[in-house]
Amino acid sequence: MRLAVLQGAGDTGLVAVDALRPEWDVQRCANLNELSAALHERTPQVVLFRADEALVPLESLEGLVAGSPLVQWIALVTPEELEDPRVRRLVAQTCTDYQTLPLDAVRLRHTVGHAAGMGRLRARVMEGVTSPSELGLVGASPVMLKLMRGLEKVAAVDAPVLVHGETGTGKELVARAIHARSSRRRGPFVAVNCGALPPTLIHSELFGHERGAFTGAASRRIGRIETARGGTVFLDEIGDLSAELQSHLLRFLEESTIERLGNGDPIRVDARVIAATHVDLEGAVAEGRFREDLYYRLNVLRLDTPPLRERGDDIELLARFFFQRYRSESAPGVRGFSREAIAAMQQHPWPGNVRELLNRVRRALVMSERRLIGAADLGLDRRARPRRQETLERARIAAEREAVLGSLRANRNNVTRAAQQLGVSRVTLYRLLDKHGLRSHGAAEAQ
Numbered sequence: 001m002r003l004a005v006l007q008g009a010g011d012t013g014l015v016a017v018d019a020l021r022p023e024w025d026v027q028r029c030a031n032l033n034e035l036s037a038a039l040h041e042r043t044p045q046v047v048l049f050r051a052d053e054a055l056v057p058l059e060s061l062e063g064l065v066a067g068s069p070l071v072q073w074i075a076l077v078t079p080e081e082l083e084d085p086r087v088r089r090l091v092a093q094t095c096t097d098y099q100t101l102p103l104d105a106v107r108l109r110h111t112v113g114h115a116a117g118m119g120r121l122r123a124r125v126m127e128g129v130t131s132p133s134e135l136g137l138v139g140a141s142p143v144m145l146k147l148m149r150g151l152e153k154v155a156a157v158d159a160p161v162l163v164h165g166e167t168g169t170g171k172e173l174v175a176r177a178i179h180a181r182s183s184r185r186r187g188p189f190v191a192v193n194c195g196a197l198p199p200t201l202i203h204s205e206l207f208g209h210e211r212g213a214f215t216g217a218a219s220r221r222i223g224r225i226e227t228a229r230g231g232t233v234f235l236d237e238i239g240d241l242s243a244e245l246q247s248h249l250l251r252f253l254e255e256s257t258i259e260r261l262g263n264g265d266p267i268r269v270d271a272r273v274i275a276a277t278h279v280d281l282e283g284a285v286a287e288g289r290f291r292e293d294l295y296y297r298l299n300v301l302r303l304d305t306p307p308l309r310e311r312g313d314d315i316e317l318l319a320r321f322f323f324q325r326y327r328s329e330s331a332p333g334v335r336g337f338s339r340e341a342i343a344a345m346q347q348h349p350w351p352g353n354v355r356e357l358l359n360r361v362r363r364a365l366v367m368s369e370r371r372l373i374g375a376a377d378l379g380l381d382r383r384a385r386p387r388r389q390e391t392l393e394r395a396r397i398a399a400e401r402e403a404v405l406g407s408l409r410a411n412r413n414n415v416t417r418a419a420q421q422l423g424v425s426r427v428t429l430y431r432l433l434d435k436h437g438l439r440s441h442g443a444a445e446a447q
């Protein structure tokens with residue numbers, strides 16, 4: 001069995017670790033980079049680490065733990081270190097067990113053996129469920145694990161898939177993961193954003209055209225669906241396709257043939273379609289904007305990417321993951337997130353989902369001037385955000401403006417009559433007109 005040890009500064013008690021040999025194949029890691037490499041290359045079942053801030057920022061360590069859900073982590077701590085609430089949290093929330101220093105060889109052997117057993121048990125529970133990180137997806141929340149299970153199932157078959165979810169929830173990442181786990185993984189993965197191109201261009205983008213098919217078509221062009229031959233084509237924002245393109249796509253799904261613009265001959269193409277949408281396609285069908293037959297054809301295998309606000313602790317996991325990924329862009333010395341920043345992230349509604357989180361963390365990495373990224377660095381400082389009272393205030397101002405405008409309209413811009421109707425003096429009404437920038441409405445001139 002394999003064991004990795006992240007050594008601490010001035011470590012004592014490593015004799016006890018060495019005593020685990022030869023039953024355990026022990027690898028010593030001098031720093032976080034070495035441990036990270038060991039996790040990828042040798043996949044140890046158990047990691048022993050010193051919760052030693054001098055060696056490694058605890059936040060960074062948490063990020064590493066998050067990325068290796070099937071490894072059992074055992075903290076080696078002094079009783080004093082356990083007095084630090086951050087150490088306590090790390091141990092309680094992420095570790096299988098802990099040992100107090102100085103190490104006792106017998107107790108250590110028992111603990112790592114027990115952790116290895118726990119690891120096997122956990123692996124069996126997770127059987128058939130690929131860990132999100134293995135797919136490039138970070139997350140351990142129940143909604144993400146459900147998505148993973150669905151992803152495994154759809155990857156095993158070859159039918160079209162519909163991925164539905166709010167913007168920035170990882171639909172493309174999910175599509176890539178399906179492709180990577182499918183029998184087509186050696187073929188190409190071609191992504192097209194159907195909403196990003198004007199209707200005139202999207203036709204030839206998807207299906208290609210022959211030379212001279214339209215003015216400006218100087219040469220033949222192979223469409224993206226054809227380019228995905230043997231692989232997967234990912235059609236993002238499928239709800240934006242025109243009626244004509246919807247029928248071409250339906251034909252492709254039913255007959256596996258396409259026609260290039262300017263040439264009526266059907267061309268056989270073997271490519272799997274994964275479509276994505278952030279809009280409710282059922283609604284679009286009801287309104288006649290999306291073909292019902294195409295919808296049913298796509299909706300056979302459907303996955304929903306959950307909004308970030310429903311992923312609980314994944315928010316923190318993802319933040320630490322992005323922190324690690326973009327760390328090199330940061331000012332030196334930035335070591336993690338403050339507790340206030342974590343709390344602000346938990347409370348934020350994340351309308352832009354994972355993409356928004358990624359952007360906020362990246363920006364904070366560049367902007368932060370302190371050791372720990374604060375809520376303000378993430379743009380989530382509650383003091384800087386409008387408070388509820390101010391929102392109410394804005395609503396009152398809007399209502400006031402509406403009332404003034406309505407009364408002026410009803411009284412054909414006669415200020416005297418409007419003032420009477422509103423129950424204020426003319427002077428007050430003029431003040432209100434100035435306040436709301438309504439003098440230009442012609443009201444002031446009308447008496």
Ligand SMILES: Nc1ncnc2c1ncn2[C@@H]1O[C@H](COP(=O)(O)OP(=O)(O)OP(=O)(O)O)[C@@H](O)[C@H]1O
Nearest residue numbers: 136137138139166167168169170171172173354355
């Ligand atoms: N679970 C995750 N783990 C790690 N990175 C993620 C995860 N989900 C999304 N991301 C990252 O967030 C960004 C947005 O993801 P992606 O482009 O897949 O979202 P989308 O739902 O397809 O967005 P849109 O609706 O705007 O097309 C990408 O940089 C992606 O790598």
